[in-house]
Amino acid sequence: MNHDRLCAIGHNLADSMASGLGFVIGYYPMDVFGEAASSPEALIEIDFLNGRVVRGAPSGELEAAIVLYAEGLPEFCQSNGAKITDFKALSATFNTTALGRRVLLSVTDQSGRSSTTEYRGVPLKRLKALDSLGRIRKVPRQLSATNI
Template sequence: MKHDQLCAIGHNLADSMASGLGFVIGYHSMDVFGEAASSPDGFIEVDFLNGRIAQGTASDSLEAAAARFGEVFPEFCRKNGAEATDFKALSVIFDATALDRRVLLLVTDRNGDSSTTEYTGIPLKRLRVLDSLGRIRRTPRQVGLTD
């Protein structure tokens, strides 16, 4: 499975949680950005692979939603032409300030290739920047290799 396709799967899961509706897991109302803003850490990191809150303080309801995302993860991957084993890591950091809602998607595939993609707003969209020729382009994905 191509890394970009794995990133698209991660984006869809993150967008479902960010929307506050959680349709991927069946309707589950949640306010991940509100909880991130009130968390002592200032953000919440969700590990979709293991279905848990990795960092930050979350309500029991959000923890239950994260667990449910972990349960449906293998089937969601299959529906999107991948296998859960194609991922080595898949986590999302939800960060909310008074001015913006920001999401960092962290994907590592089974080959060890990793990337970080930043999104804002609801629905989640990549940031846009001007390139050297003055054209509007999506912010590039940050690519790196893990140890």
């Protein structure tokens, strides 16, 4: 499976959660950024494949939503032309900084290719920067050391 397609699936999951509406799992209101801000670590990291919180202290309602995301992931992958087994790892870290709401999405596919993409705002958008010719371009994904 194409790594970029898996990243797009991960982005859609994280964006659904960041929007506060949870449309991927139906209509499930939540405030992941608010809960991240009040968490002792000032963030919430979610493992979408296993439906659990890796870091942070979410409410019981948010934990229930995370389980629903994990349960709905196989069907969501299938509707997007992938299989859940195409992922080796899929996680998102939500936090709020002085620059606004931020999500770091980490995707590892079965071939071992791993990347981390930073998104800002709601809806989630990739950061942009000027290239060497002064053109605005999306900031590239950060590939893990094993992929370089």
